[in-house]
Amino acid sequence: xxxxxxxxxxxxxxxxxxxxxxxxxxxxxxxxxxxxxxxxxxxxxxxxxxxxxxxxxxxxxxxxxxxxxxxxxxxxxxxxxxxxxxxxxxxxxxxxxxxxxxxxxxxxxxxxxxxxxxxxxxxxxxxxxxxxxxxxxxxxxxxxxxxxxxxxxxxxxxxxxxxxxxxxxxxxxxxxxxxxxxxxxxxxxxxxxxxxxxxxxxxxxxxxxxxxxxxxxxxxxxxxxxxxxxxxxxxxxxxxxxxxxxxxxxxxxx
Amino acid sequence: xxxxxxxxxxxxxxxxxxxxxxxxxxxxxxxxxxxxxxxxxxxxxxxxxxxxxxxxxxxxxxxxxxxxxxxxxxxxxxxxxxxxxxxxxxxxxxxxxxxxxxxxxxxxxxxxxxxxxxxxxxxxxxxxxxxxxxxxxxxxxxxxxxxxxxxxxxxxxxxxxxxxxxxxxxxxxxxxxxxxxxxxxxxxxxxxxxxxxxxxxxxxxxxxxxxxxxxxxxxxxxxxxxxxxxxxxxxxxxxxxxxxxxxxxxxxxxxxxxxxxxxxxxxxxxxxxxxxxxxxxxxxxxxxxxxxxxxxxxxxxxxxxxxxxxxxxxxxxxxxxxxxxxxxxxxxxxxxxxxxxxxxxxxxxxxxxxxxxxxxxxxxxxxxxxxxxxxxxxxxxxxxxxxxxxxxxxxxxxxxxxxxxxxxxxxxxxxxxxxxxxxxxxxxxxxxxxxxxxxxxxxxxxxxxxxxxxxxxxxxxxxxxxxxxxxxxxxxxxxxxxxxxxxxxxxxxxxxxxxxxxxxxxxxxxxxxxxxxxxxxxxxxxxxxxxxxxxxxxxxxxxxxxxxxxxxxxxxxxxxxxxxxxxxxxxxxxxxxxxxxxxxxxxxxxxxxxxxxxxxxxxxxxxxxxxxxxxxxxxxxxxxxxxxxxxxxxxxxxxx
Numbered sequence: 073x074x075x076x077x078x079x080x081x082x083x084x085x086x087x088x089x090x091x092x093x094x095x096x097x098x099x100x101x102x103x104x105x106x107x108x109x110x111x112x113x114x115x116x117x118x119x120x121x122x123x124x125x126x127x128x129x130x131x132x133x134x135x136x137x138x139x140x141x142x143x144x145x146x147x148x149x150x151x152x153x154x155x156x157x158x159x160x161x162x163x164x165x166x167x168x169x170x171x172x173x174x175x176x177x178x179x180x181x182x183x184x185x186x187x188x189x190x191x192x193x194x195x196x197x198x199x200x201x202x203x204x205x206x207x208x209x210x211x212x213x214x215x216x217x218x219x220x221x222x223x224x225x226x227x228x229x230x231x232x233x234x235x236x237x238x239x240x241x242x243x244x245x246x247x248x249x250x251x252x253x254x255x256x257x258x259x260x261x262x263x264x265x266x267x268x269x270x271x272x273x274x275x276x277x278x279x280x281x282x283x284x285x286x287x288x289x290x291x292x293x294x295x296x297x298x299x300x301x302x303x304x305x306x307x308x309x310x311x312x313x314x315x316x317x318x319x320x321x322x323x324x325x326x
Numbered sequence: 327x328x329x330x331x332x333x334x335x336x337x338x339x340x341x342x343x344x345x346x347x348x349x350x351x352x353x354x355x356x357x358x359x360x361x362x363x364x365x366x367x368x369x370x371x372x373x374x375x376x377x378x379x380x381x382x383x384x385x386x387x388x389x390x391x392x393x394x395x396x397x398x399x400x401x402x403x404x405x406x407x408x409x410x411x412x413x414x415x416x417x418x419x420x421x422x423x424x425x426x427x428x429x430x431x432x433x434x435x436x437x438x439x440x441x442x443x444x445x446x447x448x449x450x451x452x453x454x455x456x457x458x459x460x461x462x463x464x465x466x467x468x469x470x471x472x473x474x475x476x477x478x479x480x481x482x483x484x485x486x487x488x489x490x491x492x493x494x495x496x497x498x499x500x501x502x503x504x505x506x507x508x509x510x511x512x513x514x515x516x517x518x519x520x521x522x523x524x525x526x527x528x529x530x531x532x533x534x535x536x537x538x539x540x541x542x543x544x545x546x547x548x549x550x551x552x553x554x555x556x557x558x559x560x561x562x563x564x565x566x567x568x569x570x571x572x573x574x575x576x577x578x579x580x581x582x583x584x585x586x587x588x589x590x591x592x593x594x595x596x597x598x599x600x601x602x603x604x605x606x607x608x609x610x611x612x613x614x615x616x617x618x619x620x621x622x623x624x625x626x627x628x629x630x631x632x633x634x635x636x637x638x639x640x641x642x643x644x645x646x647x648x649x650x651x652x653x654x655x656x657x658x659x660x661x662x663x664x665x666x667x668x669x670x671x672x673x674x675x676x677x678x679x680x681x682x683x684x685x686x687x688x689x690x691x692x693x694x695x696x697x698x699x700x701x702x703x704x705x706x707x708x709x710x711x712x713x714x715x716x717x718x719x720x721x722x723x724x725x726x727x728x729x730x731x732x733x734x735x736x737x738x739x740x741x742x743x744x745x746x747x748x749x750x751x752x753x754x755x756x757x758x759x760x761x762x763x764x765x766x767x768x769x770x771x772x773x774x775x776x777x778x779x780x781x782x783x784x785x786x787x788x789x790x791x792x793x794x795x796x797x798x799x800x801x802x803x804x805x806x807x808x809x810x811x812x813x814x815x816x817x818x819x820x821x822x823x824x825x826x827x828x829x830x831x832x833x834x835x836x837x838x839x840x841x842x843x844x845x846x847x848x849x850x851x852x853x854x855x856x857x858x859x860x861x862x863x864x865x866x867x868x869x870x871x872x873x874x875x876x877x878x879x880x881x882x883x884x885x886x887x888x889x890x891x892x893x894x895x896x897x898x899x900x901x902x903x904x905x906x907x908x909x910x911x912x913x914x915x916x917x918x919x920x921x922x923x924x925x926x927x928x929x930x931x932x933x934x935x936x937x938x939x940x941x942x943x944x945x946x947x948x949x950x951x952x953x954x955x956x957x958x959x960x961x962x963x964x965x966x
Contacts, residue, residue: 129567197507201500206379209457216468226461
């Protein structure tokens with residue numbers, strides 16, 4: 073098959089970007105979308121044009137490294153699919169495909185289709201953990217966890233941190249990403265001691281980088297792991313409760 | 327300089343060695359730990375766990391990753407599970423049995439003392455991860471669930487759906503980020519290590535390149551820890567991630583670290599067969615599928631019927647037939663070679679006849695669709711996404727693919743390489759898996775090294791350097807390595823040849839796969855040893871790298887990695903050529919039993935082959951560490 077690509081090219085964070093058009097002939101349906109870009113890049117190199125920079129690593133939808141807007145949709149047209157799992161059989165022969173980087177104020181473009189998502193690490197560093205120094209843990213079976221709770225925590229923990237939720241959100245909000253971690257840890261018995269501090273700190277860090285959630289639900293639709301926006305409700309509930317419950321603040325409330 | 331291999335295995339009975347060693351090692355007083363700087367390269371299970379644990383102890387830690395976030399490391403892709411000798415199911419497991427299974431599974435080419443320690447700390451890993459909030463699978467009573475895995479007759483594998491690696495890595499990552507937030511770890515992302523700096527015979531720092539702006543600079547520390555993974559991408563097509571590479575380990579090797587058993591590579595039995603020549607990587611389907619899937623091929627090579635239409639009597643369930651007691655759970659190397667034999671004999675399935683069936687029909691009728699879905703839904707989805715076939719209805723097609731490398735930097739019992747102050751942990755070292763790694767043991771080893779071994783053993787070295795400041799980065803030793811690195815990078819950019827880096831990498835990968843892959847023989851290896859260096863010369867003069875060195879340049883990054891793969895590939899073949907026996911993942915056609923099983927030569931080859939760099943890629947110097955088996959009797963592995 074043959075497709076026409078309109079690809080965002082931008083030399084660095086400070087440079088002006090623009091769309092460039094490429095014809096890609098002799099593509100097979102069973103190729104992945106990124107393999108199609110690999111083929112284009114090899115052809116560009118031979119022609120003497122610098123290849124397109126894009127991020128991808130595991131190519132099996134688990135590392136969260138890849139991610140581009142394909143025809144305006146985060147990770148492209150297929151539901152619950154990371155860009156690296158998208159195949160050319162999802163497109164028609166002769167299609168024109170627009171490829172852009174994630175667009176969000178907190179994610180500066182590094183080059184072409186690659187962005188800097190360091191803000192996500194900051195959110196985790198502010199509370200996305202259970203404080204358990206190495207070697208201090210009790211025997212694992214001393215803390216029984218109801219199966220339903222473990223399953224729900226796993227649903228939330230499946231987040232791969234790709235940032236499609238932010239890219240898809242009209243407000244560039246990171247609530248789904250933040251909520252997935254908050255909910256995973258706040259639901260588990262192990263996460264209770266730090267529950268209220270965790271949600272306050274993570275939400276505050278999130279808000280210093282990202283926009284506000286206004287319940288569009290685009291994040292859930294774009295999420296390659298189908299993380300449910302119910303987790304945002306859990307985070308919001310805990311955030312409100314934390315404002316009352318946080319014992320750290322008791323003495324300051326006069 | 328002559329290299330000596332001192333394994334530093336502690337005295338005493340095997341079950342006391344680690345305890346005694348922990349007591350006899352020198353300690354660094356808590357108040358003194360902050361006076362030491364440790365550089366950790368890599369943020370997978372080993373690196374993240376080590377960096378977090380060292381920082382908790384009070385050391386100053388700098389951690390480096392070429393990814394945009396520590397959470398991207400390829401440990402994340404491990405699916406099936408992690409072994410631990412908890413014996414929660416009372417089915418006869420014990421530390422000694424895990425130790426025994428691992429030594430036997432490694433085909434008696436690993437170091438007993440290391441493996442026993444691994445089995446000992448395996449139980450602590452599960453405790454640690456659970457306390458971190460890793461959502462392991464549970465039973466209805468709320469206790470932890472286990473599954474079985476290849477090479478074991480007990481259920482000792484803990485798992486989190488099909489995403490165990492992801493969950494364990496995110497657990498280690500959360501501990502690491504907690505320390506980053508506390509300011510005890512400095513995190514450096516998009517920074518790639520390109521060399522180690524050695525002064526007066528010890529590691530004093532590293533040289534890195536900033537992948538965004540191209541800056542090449544030095545970092546100094548009292549010790550350097552390489553947690554930089556394995557080298558399966560030498561084959562081009564493997565289950566490793568696109569960025570996985572051997573540069574850090576290889577550059578350390580060139581600075582004096584011995585490289586051990588490079589020919590021990592693991593070919594994973596359950597991957598999706600290649601579909602076309604443009605394929606960029608192969609995808610693994612967790613080995614846990616072999617718990618419930620049955621492997622078969624049609625008895626008739628010319629059978630063109632759909633799998634469902636082939637009657638039972640015309641199917642060959644070859645693993646169950648040849649290995650009745652282990653059946654579909656035979657170890658990886660054994661299963662992989664059996665699949666190769668079936669495909670080579672023309673019984674392969676699929677459009678290219680390059681796979682075998684992994685069939686869930688029996689499991690679905692025995693357990694029900696829902697139970698199978700609960701266990702494997704994400705794997706089935708992944709398979710369908712790639713192949714457009716539904717494994718609930720038609721059997722999966724699988725074929726072996728390069729997956730893991732047991733070889734790596736030689737380390738002593740303390741995980742220190744032959745360069746004092748330079749450590750290697752996780753897949754980057756060679757120590758625990760011998761010639762074949764059992765399933766669910768990679769996660770165990772990465773976390774054991776990172777959480778529970780290195781944080782103890784590094785203190786023994788650091789204690790000797792108390793109140794000695796780090797070597798400053800303006801020292802001539804650093805300047806010299808920085809200059810070499812800059813020259814090397816400039817060299818790739820100056821070579822405006824005609825072929826792409828990937829084009830060369832594909833050709834190299836095919837050579838290594840053909841001659842040093844699932845099976846090897848003398849004439850093929852001789853051929854590879856002459857052809858790879860010749861292709862390497864061509865690469866150096868004809869590779870085409872566009873762009874500049876002072877900006878983000880992915881082709882430039884890849885050029886350096888492939889350059890190192892050429893050198894490493896040569897060493898792999900030299901090692902495979904010299905080891906005139908078959909063991910584990912190293913299968914020499916000339917050395918097999920009548921049934922086609924690996925034939926070891928314990929008399930002559932029960933040693934670790936540690937190679938010293940000489941400057942000539944085809945002529946390294948061999949050093950031997952003899953392996954002694956005092957607790958596990960040397961025997962021919964049998965899974966029948």
